Amino acid sequence: MNGRLAYYLVAVGAALGTLCMAAGLAAQEGNGSQPAQPAKSKQQPAPKGGPAPRTADGHPDLSGVWFGGTAGGFTYNPALRRQFDAKAEEPPQFQPWAAAKIKTMTQTDFELGRASVNCLPRGVPGMFLINPYPFQIVQTPGLFVQLDELNNNFRVVHTDGRAHDPDPDPSFDGDEVGHWEGDTLVIDVISIDERTWNNFTGWFHSDQEHVIERITRPSMNYLNVVVTIEDPKVLAKPWTSTPRVWTLGHEDLLEYYCTNNQEVEQYKALKEKESGGDKK
Amino acid sequence: MTRRSLGPLAVMALALLSSIPLLAHHSVTAEFDSSKSFTVKATITKIEWVNPHIYMYADVKDENGTVTPYSFEGGPPGNLRRSGVLKTMFNVGDVVSIEAYIAKDGSKHLGLLHAVHFADGHQIFFGRPEDSEGKN
Numbered sequence: 343m344n345g346r347l348a349y350y351l352v353a354v355g356a357a358l359g360t361l362c363m364a365a366g367l368a369a370q371e372g373n374g375s376q377p378a379q380p381a382k383s384k385q386q387p388a389p390k391g392g393p394a395p396r397t398a399d400g401h402p403d404l405s406g407v408w409f410g411g412t413a414g415g416f417t418y419n420p421a422l423r424r425q426f427d428a429k430a431e432e433p434p435q436f437q438p439w440a441a442a443k444i445k446t447m448t449q450t451d452f453e454l455g456r457a458s459v460n461c462l463p464r465g466v467p468g469m470f471l472i473n474p475y476p477f478q479i480v481q482t483p484g485l486f487v488q489l490d491e492l493n494n495n496f497r498v499v500h501t502d503g504r505a506h507d508p509d510p511d512p513s514f515d516g517d518e519v520g521h522w523e524g525d526t527l528v529i530d531v532i533s534i535d536e537r538t539w540n541n542f543t544g545w546f547h548s549d550q551e552h553v554i555e556r557i558t559r560p561s562m563n564y565l566n567v568v569v570t571i572e573d574p575k576v577l578a579k580p581w582t583s584t585p586r587v588w589t590l591g592h593e594d595l596l597e598y599y600c601t602n603n604q605e606v607e608q609y610k611a612l613k614e615k616e617s618g619g620d621k622k
Numbered sequence: 623m624t625r626r627s628l629g630p631l632a633v634m635a636l637a638l639l640s641s642i643p644l645l646a647h648h649s650v651t652a653e654f655d656s657s658k659s660f661t662v663k664a665t666i667t668k669i670e671w672v673n674p675h676i677y678m679y680a681d682v683k684d685e686n687g688t689v690t691p692y693s694f695e696g697g698p699p700g701n702l703r704r705s706g707v708l709k710t711m712f713n714v715g716d717v718v719s720i721e722a723y724i725a726k727d728g729s730k731h732l733g734l735l736h737a738v739h740f741a742d743g744h745q746i747f748f749g750r751p752e753d754s755e756g757k758n
Contacts, residue, residue, distance in 0.1 A: 378721060378736075378737055378745075415704065416701060416704035416705060418705060418749050458674075475700075491700065593704075596699075596700035596703065596704075597673065597700065598673055598674065598698050598700050599673045599674065600673075600674050601672075601673055601674060
């Protein structure tokens with residue numbers, strides 16, 4: 343255990359000790375009761391809103407601020423937040439070694455792998471699969487720009503059908519190139535940083551991961567994203583998502599940054615404890 | 623603090639750590655139990671309206687006059703703004719009734735904000751733990 347961590351644990355321990363000693367004195371009432379509820383939301387799913395707009399080159403214009411789910415904006419309503427039907431989607435089929443590795447993971451491992459605990463970018467394809475924050479698309483002929491509220495990340499994808507960089511460096515969004523197949527924008531991504539996970543329960547990936555994102559705007563107010571993941575080292579067969587639904591918002595993005603990340607040290611300490619003690 | 627005095631404190635801290643699971647402040651689904659809430663009457667002492675999660679601090683006084691400081695966590699300021707909750711709705715010194723979800727690690731004086739009830743009867747609701755982070 344290094345000196346800084348030792349000091350941290352002492353400080354946390356002292357604080358917890360103070361809390362424990364004071365616990366019996368608190369004027370706390372109703373502990374364990376069910377919380378009061380706000381008035382029921384009258385929000386309804388956004389209407390289709392007519393046909394999707396098109397850019398000068400004739401392709402659907404995907405531009406807009408998009409919120410996950412069908413509310414057409416921020417909502418606490420779980421039914422409107424839902425982006426896909428989990429029952430209709432086949433779970434990823436892992437290679438035996440990968441399935442065995444995930445099976446050994448504890449809840450603490452899951453937390454340590456979470457982008458929100460590590461303040462890692464969601465990257466590709468997490469930005470479409472595990473991102474509860476809105477993003478903005480700015481599209482011009484030949485270019486797709488995605489601005490993410492989450493950590494103010496962005497990606498710029500050429501949609502002129504060009505080939506991948508022959509020797510790309512790994513990155514969170516990978517090396518990404520786009521082309522149109524009818525009214526579908528297809529973004530092909532390789533060379534993705536191996537630190538990201540594709541879900542919150544251990545779906546890690548290899549350097550061979552290949553992601554294909556298919557983005558459509560079936561109507562003015564709706565955006566659908568279908569993600570295919572090939573990863574011959576980790577997956578037994580390619581996985582394809584059901585469509586993830588986003589709806590058009592009518593407001594600007596705000597600022598969101600993952601900061602104040604000292605808590606990851608708590609999880610590391612907890613992991614050490616679970617692993618049978620303090621590893622020197 | 624000298625090395626001599628640090629020793630017993632470290633032993634106490636490690637003893638506590640062995641019995642209290644530590645959970646992150648960042649993953650609120652892991653930190654708080656959305657099925658159990660508690661309510662305290664408190665005086666707001668400090669407001670931190672910051673990313674990624676806001677914090678509100680408040681003093682709770684028991685019948686003997688003993689004051690206990692509490693910490694309350696809320697969602698990201700952006701999500702709160704979109705749901706109509708703004709920093710200017712709260713002031714240091716406000717005497718309010720705070721309803722919060724309990725911390726899973728047993729910390730008695732930490733909660734995730736559910737609602738703040740004001741003396742004039744109006745109340746402001748915050749989200750639930752699962753709203754702060756995608757579950758899928």
